[in-house]
Amino acid sequence: MNMEVNLAGVTLKNPVMTASGTFGSGEEFSEFVDLNKLGAVVTKGVANVPWEGNPTPRIAETYGGMLNAVGLQNPGIDLFVQRDIPFLKKYDTKIIVNVCGRTTEDYCEVVERLADQPVDMLEINISCPNVKEGGIAFGQNPKAVEAITKEVKKYAKQPVIMKLSPNVTDITEMAKAAEAGGADVLSLINTLTGMKIDINRRTFALANKTGGLSGSAIHPVAVRMVYQTAQAVKVPIIGMGGIATAEDAIEMILAGATAVSVGTANFHNPMVTEEIVNGIRDYMERYQVADIKELIGAVK
C-alpha cells in the first residue's frame, strides 16, 4: 500500500501535514506526536523581522470552531533559521516554511534567506485576515496574487506554495492567478473572517475585533473550494480547513487535494495528526486502495 504523494517534485511519505500557525515549529507537539510519522511539518509564519502580533484576547471559541487573531507573532527569520530549522532537521519529515510579510520586499527577503537552507518547500501566506498590512490584501485581488507570486518565484530556490484566502467571491480566479504567476502548489483554505461579541460585557471577544474562523465548522466551505480549484488548475493542491478526522482528510483528497493540513484539530487533540495518518491507512486497507493517488480527485 502506497501512501506517498508528490508535491512539485517533493515526495511526502504520506499526505498529512500540519497547518501553519497551529503547530509552532513542531517542538511542543513532538511531546505528543512522532514527527517522523508526518508527511510534512508546516511552520508558523515567519517574517524578515520579529513581529509582536496582536493584543490579547487573541482567540475565542465558536460553535464547532474558533476565531484567532494572533496577528502573525513570530521571532523573525534569523532566530528561526538558527533554532527552528535545525530542530526539524532531526526528523524524517519534510520541512515547509510558511512566510509572511507586510510588503512584497518583506516576503522576498525571507524567501531569499531560506534559499540555501535545508527546507523542502515554501508556503507563502497571502491570506492572513489578522494583520493590517500585507496578508489578505495580497490575496483578494487576482492581479496582486499573480504579481506577488511572480516576485517570490524570482527569489525562491524551493518549490513555492501559494496559500489562498477563502474570503473571495471566486476562489478559482485567485487560483488561476497564482498558477499564472508560477506557483508550484496551491494551499487552501486560510481562515474565514469572523467576529464574536461578548453580550454580557458588550465588547468584542477579540482585541482585534475580527478574527479568522477555523475548525470543523468551516470544513464544507473548504471542501467546496478545493473541489472548484481542482477543476480549474493543473498544479497540485494542499487542502485544509476543519480537518479533524481521517474521514475529513479523505473527503478533501477525494475532492482533489494531493495533501492535507491539519490545524485547529491539534488543539482539541494533540495526537490527532498521527491518528489521521493511521485512519487513512485503515481506510485504504478496508477499501483495498493500493495507492493513495487513486483517491486524489476521485469524486467528480
Added chain:
Amino acid sequence: MNMEVNLAGVTLKNPVMTASGTFGSGEEFSEFVDLNKLGAVVTKGVANVPWEGNPTPRIAETYGGMLNAVGLQNPGIDLFVQRDIPFLKKYDTKIIVNVCGRTTEDYCEVVERLADQPVDMLEINISCPNVKEGGIAFGQNPKAVEAITKEVKKYAKQPVIMKLSPNVTDITEMAKAAEAGGADVLSLINTLTGMKIDINRRTFALANKTGGLSGSAIHPVAVRMVYQTAQAVKVPIIGMGGIATAEDAIEMILAGATAVSVGTANFHNPMVTEEIVNGIRDYMERYQVADIKELIGAVK
C-alpha cells in the same frame, strides 16, 4: 420594556423573524410556535411560476450546521397568494414574502402581483447558491445588485429588503450597491457555498454537488458581515446566520442588526423562535434595557 423595532416604517412587535425557506409559510410550525409571538414570518421564496427544485438528496448534515440544495422549490405566486397569504393573515404578525426568480422580469412579475396583497414587506433573494440561473448570479456583482434593486423598486408597493450573499470578497460593496439602488432594508447572510462528500460511497452527499451552509457553524461569519455592513450603510439590517439562541440573536443586534431571522435552528428545535423572543426579554430585564433600540449596534 419595549421590544418593538422599526424596519422602513413597518413596526415589528419584537425583532425575531423566521429565515426564508426554513419555516414554509408558517403553517407546519404553527403546531409548535404561536405565530402571534413573532415579529414577522418570512416565507419560503416564491417565483412567478411553480418550481420543481433540485433532485434529492437535498440536504446533508455538517459539523454544527447543514448543507441544503433545495433549489427553491415553490408552488408559484398564484397558489401562494390564494393559500399562504390568507393563512398568515389570521395571525397578528408581519408578513414578509421572500421572492426569487431566474430573470429580472421574473422577480418584477412576482413583486407586481404582490402589490395589492396584504403583505408588509418583500425580501428579494439575490443570493441563492442552489439554482443555475438567477439567484446568486445577481448577488455577487455590485452593478447587478444595484440594477435589480432599482428594477424591483419600480414595481414594489411595499418596502423592499435585499437579501445579500456572503460568498463575496467585500460584503459592504454589495450592501452599498443595494442601498444605492433604493433598498429599504438589507438582510444577510444567505448561506455560504459548501460541499460534502460521502467517502464510503465516493459520491457527493447532495445531488446538486454543492449546497448552502447554514446553522451555528456560520454564525461568526454572519456577525462579522452584519457589523461591517452596519458601518457602511444607513438602511436597517436584518441579521441572520446561525442564530440558535437568544444570546446569538443579541450578539447580532449588538453588531448592528435591527431584527434577526432564525433558520436552521428551527430544525433542531421547532419551538426555538418563541424561546428566543423570551430569552431576549430576559436579557433586557437582567440588564435593565428599557428599549431594545439601545442594543442595536451598541458594540462598535
Added chain:
Amino acid sequence: MAEKFKEQAVVIRQEEISYGIYSMWLKTEQIAGKAKPGQFISLYCHDGSRMLPRPISICEIDAKDNALRIVYRVAGKGTEEFSGLSTGDSIEIVGPLGNGFPLKEKKAFLIGGGIGIPPMVELAKQLNCEKQMVLGYRDTLFLQEEFKGLGSMYVATEDGSYGTEGNVLDAIKENGLDAEIIYACGPTPMLKAIKEYAIANGIECWLSLEEKMACGIGACLACVCKSKEKDSHSNVNNKRVCKEGPVFRAEEVEF
C-alpha cells in the same frame, strides 16, 4: 391537522437485539397515545455538533402506558449516540410524524426488508385481516419473535442461511403466496421491485419511503419524492415524505 408534540422522552430500556441493531422503549407524555403504525418520530442528539433530527419508525406502541418502541441500526454518529442511552436517560423527540399505513381488511402481505422490518410489527398488531409477513434479511434475523401468532411468516436471507435464499419476492414466489394488499418498508431497490410486482399482479400496494430530512414536519422541502400527479400542496410533482408520506400508494410515486 394531526397533533404533534415535542417532548423529553425517557428511556425505559434499551438492548442490542442483533449485531448493531438496538431496540429502545421510550416513555412519552402524549406521543405514544396518538401514534399510528407507519408513523415515525424525530430524535434529537445530545451532542451539539449534530443539529438535525434522526427520523426513526415506530415499531410498537403501548398506548396504555404511553410508551413506544423503536428498533434501529447504528448507521452513523447519531444512532451511535442513541445506542449509548440507558434506562432513565432522557432524549428529545418530536412526533408522531407522517401519515402511517391505512388499515384495511384485506388479505395482506406485510413486507419488511432489513431495517424496514420494525414498522411492520405494530402494523401486524393492529391490522385485522389475514396477514402474511414476508421478511428479508441480509444474514442475521431479528424481530422474528414479535410476529409469532399474528399470522404466517416467511423469511428470505441474502446468503440463504435461513428461509428462502434471495429477497422477499423470491420468498413469495417460492411459497406460492398471494394477497390483495401489500404494505412494505425497506431499501429502495426492494420497494421498486415490489411496486412492479404489485402493478403486474394488480395488487393494492402501500410503500413506506425514506429520504434525508431537516425539519421532519413538512416545512423545508428537503425530503421530497417524485410523484406521478401534481401534488396539491407543492403544485409540482413532488411530495413531502415527512408529511404526505412516508407511506404512499405505489402508483403515486416514481423512483
Added chain:
Amino acid sequence: MAEKFKEQAVVIRQEEISYGIYSMWLKTEQIAGKAKPGQFISLYCHDGSRMLPRPISICEIDAKDNALRIVYRVAGKGTEEFSGLSTGDSIEIVGPLGNGFPLKEKKAFLIGGGIGIPPMVELAKQLNCEKQMVLGYRDTLFLQEEFKGLGSMYVATEDGSYGTEGNVLDAIKENGLDAEIIYACGPTPMLKAIKEYAIANGIECWLSLEEKMACGIGACLACVCKSKEKDSHSNVNNKRVCKEGPVFRAEEVEF
C-alpha cells in the same frame, strides 16, 4: 523538557462546595505523579461543539494514588458540562502544563482571590516555610478548611460578611502582616495591585496569570502576556502564559 501526557482521567468524586463552585478529584495514569503546585491541566469537553480545552489549576495532588483535585467555578458551557460528571465518568485531560510556583524557604504570603484560591492549597502543603494565607472572597467562603494547620489564615470579603471588609491587601494592612515572598493567583486587578505592593515593599513576588488558550502547550501563541524583557523564545516582548507561565516574577510582566 517537562513530560506531558494526554489521558482519559476518571472522576473519583465531585461535589458542589459552594454556590456554582465544584471540587472534583480525578484519577490519572501519570499526570498527578508528575504535577507540581501552580501547574494546570487542560480538560476537554465531551460535546463536539466545544473544541478548545479548558485550563484549570491543580488544587491538590495525591501523588501516591495518582489523583488530583481541581476546584472550578461554572463560568460557561464547558465548566457547566464538567459539573455534570459523576463518579466513574471519564474525561480527557492533558497535563501537567505550565511551570508552577518555585518552592522557596522564605516567610511567605500565599494570596488567593476568588477562583484563584485553589492552586494555593497544594502550594501551602508543599511549601516548607512560615506561611500566611490571605484569601479574598466576594461573599461566600470556600476551601477554608483545607488551609487549617498549614499556617495562619486571613480573610477578606468584599461585602465584609467575614474577615476584613475589602480586598486581600486590606487584610494584610489591617492585620499588620509582612513577608519575604509573595505567591498570588486571582483576578488581574488584584494581581496588579499586589505587584505594586510588592515592588513598593521590595518583596519577591510570583504571580499566576490567566489568558485565553487554544493549544495549552506553547505552540499557537494565543495566550501571551507582555513581558518587560524580550523573551528568548518569542524574540519579542511576549511570553506564553501556558509555557513560560502561568507563574511569572511580578517584575517580568506588564499588565
